[in-house]
Amino acid sequence: MKKTIPPLYYSDYLKLDQILNSQHPKSLEYGGKLAHDEVLFIIVHQAYELWFKQILHELDSVIEIFEGDYVNEKDVGISVARLRRITEIQKLLVDQIGILETMTPLDFLEFRDYLIPASGFQSYQFRLIENKLGLDPDQRKLFEKGAYYSRLSPEHQKLIMSSERGPTLFKLVEIWLERTPFMDFKGFNFWKSYQSAVENALRKDKEIIENNPTLSDKVREQELSEFEKTEKSSTAIFDEKKHNDLVQKGFRRLSYLATQAALLINLYRDEPILHLPFSFLTTLIDIDELLTTWRYRHALMVQRMIGTKIGTGGSSGHQYLKATTESHKIFSDLTNISTFLIPRSQLPELPTELRKTLGFNYTKSKP
């Protein structure tokens, strides 16, 4: 039986009565006079929270896809599209700061004191985004020597602590990378071939310095010492124990196997089957970069608004926020894969059978 659907009214569908009646300036309530810019301040924050909700909606769906034991190509495509939607929203969030900056610091002072101790620091949706992406709790800057969620309501604390436990996108991506096929394919061992290509490239570089007749002994010595540093950083990747030590000390997060797979995807990204995984990894780097851009832009705005005063939430303000831009990154290990890339011309040749497997095999039949 067909369900009768009553005609829909725009305002009802969007619950505009609720949304448009949810701006209650404190300057009016406590000071008796509306601080004109407080309306902008409230609306900008509300718009952020709506977009945070959309980001969480996309993020949760990608996490769900990656939670399975197997992720098919189609779903990787869907995930890339949803993550790209997140990056477009993030660009808007960075731009939105400019709108708030049309409020001058003096205008902000008209209502700032009414806000204490509330702060964007208490945005539980922002914390959920950080945690679901996979920000390492041990990496977090301490806030007033306490946990970052200590200023939140018990209900929000519960949500945030549960999101810290996972599943996080970082962990799921790591597991997915560890499952990457083609690392060892019918006699072609990617890691061994890559290692010998790196060693060959380094040997050639060294020979060029040693045999360059235009260099004086002093310059040659300097260049060889620089070369040694490059050699050390390029070959560090081949030492699993060293890698695990770095993970232990918190300098790296991605497992050794997942790092190898990420490198394979980056090096052989021109092979058709690796296009999508490469786009996926690139989008994760974009999300991290845009989050850092937002943090930095927000920190600059805060300095402009309150100078070196402490924040309404009680932090050191600009100093605290600036510190988070460097330390609160999530996918740095994917960004740093560039350290280990070698030119396409020096890449080990793939065996024909493997190349065929990595390609799209459709061939147009002759008329």
Ligand code: HEM
């Ligand atoms: C006049 C505008 C703003 C000022 C002066 C300001 C100031 C601050 C300060 C000082 C902090 C550090 C915690 C504290 O001591 O309060 C903070 C944190 C934060 N603010 Fe803002 N903020 C402003 C606008 C916004 C907007 C529009 C958002 C959007 C949601 C936002 C989101 C956040 C978030 C998420 C944090 C936590 C950052 C972290 O811990 O990494 N802020 N803000």
